[in-house]
Amino acid sequence: MSLSHKFCCILLGCLLSLSIHAKAPDQASMLANACAACHGPDGSSQGPATPSIAEISYDYFIDTMMAFKNDERPSTVMSRIAKGYTEKEITLMAVYFARKKMKRIAQEFDPVLAKAGKAIHEENCEKCHANQGRLSEDDSGLLAGQKMPYLRYSLEEFINEEREVSRKMLKKLRLVNSQYGKQGLEQLIHYYGSLKD
Ligand code: HEC
Ligand code: HEC
Numbered sequence: 001m002s003l004s005h006k007f008c009c010i011l012l013g014c015l016l017s018l019s020i021h022a023k024a025p026d027q028a029s030m031l032a033n034a035c036a037a038c039h040g041p042d043g044s045s046q047g048p049a050t051p052s053i054a055e056i057s058y059d060y061f062i063d064t065m066m067a068f069k070n071d072e073r074p075s076t077v078m079s080r081i082a083k084g085y086t087e088k089e090i091t092l093m094a095v096y097f098a099r100k101k102m103k104r105i106a107q108e109f110d111p112v113l114a115k116a117g118k119a120i121h122e123e124n125c126e127k128c129h130a131n132q133g134r135l136s137e138d139d140s141g142l143l144a145g146q147k148m149p150y151l152r153y154s155l156e157e158f159i160n161e162e163r164e165v166s167r168k169m170l171k172k173l174r175l176v177n178s179q180y181g182k183q184g185l186e187q188l189i190h191y192y193g194s195l196k197d
Pocket of ligand 1: 056
């Protein structure tokens with residue numbers, strides 16, 4: 001075999017293996033496919049109530065999935081689902097979803113409530129949920145554009161101490177609750193629901 005022939009064979013081999021590699025869907029996107037029925041394509045929820053999970057931080061994703069898996073966070077379906085995945089698979093999905101951009105779909109909100117909610121957020125929540133609740137690096141979940149029914153029952157779970165959260169956040173939530181009552185929480189929900197990209 002001439003040298004150039006040999007080189008061609010090697011090159012062809014490389015190209016072949018490259019194309020096989022490119023065609024095989026990676027494990028993370030295959031795992032994430034199982035979530036799309038409820039959480040939407042690439043984790044941006046299209047339905048009315050299921051939360052978006054695109055863009056949430058790597059650490060928050062892992063902590064949350066492990067909490068579901070160990071029955072430490074209340075859930076309707078996620079506890080059962082999370083039990084079906086190993087820690088390694090959860091880590092792969094954490095990388096996958098953290099890289100996706102959250103697409104915020106318009107929700108129906110009351111502009112008067114949203115305006116009042118903005119002020120409450122800035123005073124009590126912005127410190128940890130920075131950039132109007134859009135910043136995912138602070139490991140506190142995404143609030144801007146998150147589904148309003150999901151936010152509603154999440155806040156209730158925190159206040160009733162069914163879902164664990166830092167004492168500092170609980171203190172702020174209780175403060176809002178005692179100052180403005182349920183209406184204050186509703187204003188926050190309408191504010192987050194009003195936020196688009
Ligand atoms: C049958 C619908 C359904 C499927 C399928 C599903 N989820 Fe969920 N997910 C939910 C619901 C509903 C919630 C809210 C908690 C609950 O009630 O279980 C949720 C909540 C979550 C949360 C918490 C979001 C937050 O902001 O704290 C994460 C993370 C999550 N799901 C990840 C996943 C992953 C990863 C998959 C795929 C392996 C998946 N889910 C599949 C319905 C679903
Ligand atoms: C001291 C920091 C801090 C403050 C202040 C704070 N939060 Fe949080 N918040 C967190 C952390 C941390 C989490 C993540 C909890 C977890 O790991 O499940 C969180 C989670 C949440 C979630 C759930 C997100 C999800 O995807 O499920 C909501 C909703 C929320 N906060 C609303 C608020 C509101 C409204 C305020 C203001 C009244 C507020 N927070 C103030 C730290 C804070």
